[in-house]
Amino acid sequence: MENESDAREHGQGEPRVLLDERLLPGRFLIASNRLPYALKLEDGEVVFQRGAGGLVTALDPIISHTGGVWIGWTGSYDQLPEKVLLKKGLGSVQDYELKPLNLTQQEVEHYYLGHSNRGIWPLFHYFQQRAEFNREQWQTYQAVNRKFADAIIAEYREGDLVWVHDYHLMLVPAMLREALPDALIGFFLHIPFPSVEILQVDPHAEEILRGLLGADLVGFHIDRYAHNFMDAVAGLTDHRYRRGEQLVEVGQRAVKVGSFPISIDFKHFADIAAMPETEAKAQEIRDHYQAKTIALGVDRLDYTKGILERLEAIELMLEKHPELQGNFTFIQISAPSRTKVHAYQQMREGIEQMVGRITGRFGGKGGAPVDYRYHGYPQEELVAFYRAADLALVTPLRDGMNLVAKEYAASRVDEDGALVISKFAGAYGELRGAIVVNPYDIEGMAESIYQAVMLDREEKRRRMQRLRKVVSRNDIYWWLERFLREVASVKSNA
Ligand code: GDG
Secondary structure: OOOHHHHHHOOOOOOOOOOOHHHOOOOEEEEEEEOOEEEEEEOOEEEEEEOOOHHHHHHHHHHHHHOEEEEEEOOOOOOOOOOEEEOOOOOOOOOEEEEEEOOOHHHHHHHHHHHHHHHHHHHHOOOHHHOOOOHHHHHHHHHHHHHHHHHHHHHOOOOOEEEEEOHHHOOHHHHHHHHOOOOEEEEEOOOOOOOHHHHOOOOOHHHHHHHHOOOOEEEEOOHHHHHHHHHHHHHHOOOEEEOOOOEEEEOOEEEEEEEOOOOOOHHHHHHHHHOHHHHHHHHHHHHHOOOOEEEEEEEEOOHHHOHHHHHHHHHHHHHHOHHHOOOEEEEEEEEOOOOOOHHHHHHHHHHHHHHHHHHHHHOOOOOOOEEEEOOOOOHHHHHHHHHHOOEEEEOOOOEOOOHHHHHHHHHOOOOOOEEEEEOOEHHHHOOEOEEEEOOOOHHHHHHHHHHHHHOOHHHHHHHHHHHHHHHHHOOHHHHHHHHHHHHHHHHHHO
16 A cells, blocks of 8 residues: 555555544534434334435534534424434434424425425526426425524524535525524535526526525535526626625625535545455345446436436447447446426336336346346445446436545445546546546447446556545545635634
């Protein structure tokens, strides 16, 4: 092992100093739509289940490390106690508190499934034709944002850092600012922030900007989204702004805008990947598929992730390169998501039909061409899949960042494996070493996947080393430190 970062990657050497302790606030008050653990009552006892999805993967290690309070919806309609202590041992290093926010079915329908997931989600991912906005959804979105703000205000103590997350809660920062003029408030958006032409499709675009500008720091994954936000402020509000410094003047306050590419706990994934049990499981997976080459997709089942287009490209590749038939398997792991939204049900059917078609055309010789798995896996098993796969296909039509790409790189402690990434994933700019595709160009994508299949061992190693170097350096703690440093600077400049 040549250097310290290699030692860390393999889980050896000194443990990393995770954070500059001086940056840590009194406490973290984190607010997001969902708590990191789904909570429900069974025989009067609170039962926990860790949630899937990028936000949880990113933030759980952080609050586990620092302690604090996480406020969010439980995912059930059970009336839960006001606070639940998440004890060490349930995956967390330090105790932290969960403050469940009980939502009614009507609220979930209009605020969560409705305005958030039928309105903002498609629009901010540039699917403007799919975006549905109506008054009832909007009024419920406002009311639930108010509910979150009230819960945060009730919990707030001087010295806390309030950190509000994601598109469900974009009105909360301004609501907090009104009640807590001196509080330090950060906001981070986990999805893209679209160009102003797209944003304007939302009948409440100005209110969203006003809501976000209640924060001291508004963070996005990449510069493009931060620039889009500045353009929107310039075009749709009267606030003065300094584009070069990415500052907006709101009354006496300066709001800082910045980009902070979110990441993963690299060491955690590398450690799991290096465990003998994981290697054994990966070998089992390889033995199960007799194909010479295994490609892998891991996504929440979402139309933004480009799963249909990926399947089309694979079909075309198998057609154009018949020598791969029987020698290539594509495993698609799709964790169920937003199953009550019609667009998701429709897409699920479309995918199943296409898998059937590809199997009909190219099955029979050797292993199945596509193995579609519509369920979630424990993280250890997911990492075994990462280790077993010769290539990972991360081909979203639009994605804020995409953590799967980073997890794949972190898990390849053997420095093998090739990553194919869409240029519409936020992660694309950072992940030099990946093979880049445009998922709207099916023929081009088919050729690029073929190119990834054919890479020789040495070229793969070179590319994987580059990827691992970036992700090990720019890990989740690096992300957190950058965000905290920026928030701290807002405070000290005040
Ligand atoms: C949003 C933004 C942004 C998936 N299947 C299983 C499983 N997962 C985990 C993955 C990964 C996470 O879910 C998915 O994260 P992504 O980043 O890929 O995507 P979103 O859920 O859409 O996340 C995204 C992210 O927020 C963070 O800001 O990157 O752009 O859309 O961690 O590993 N985990 C387990 N089993 C599964 O079957 N255990």
